[in-house]
Amino acid sequence: MAEKLNFTVDLEDGVFVARCIELDIVTDGLTKAEAVENLKEALDCYFANPDERLDRRLQGADDEDDAR
Secondary structure, X not given: OOOOOOEEEEEEOOEEEEXXXXXXXXXXXXXXXXXXXXXXXXXXXXXXXXHHHHHHHHHHHHHHHHHO
């Protein structure tokens, strides 16, 4: 099932910045279309290996618990 993600594209300091709201993923481009395309590629990378990403988050959570 495909999930819908929200994003914004804003012009900042002469470049277009695309942000995925739910995942806090940010990229840019010289044009609005390029920024959106770069965001799509970044999201593809993000979703490419979810098991590895989950393992890293769980390890980070364990590290935080040890620090308390």
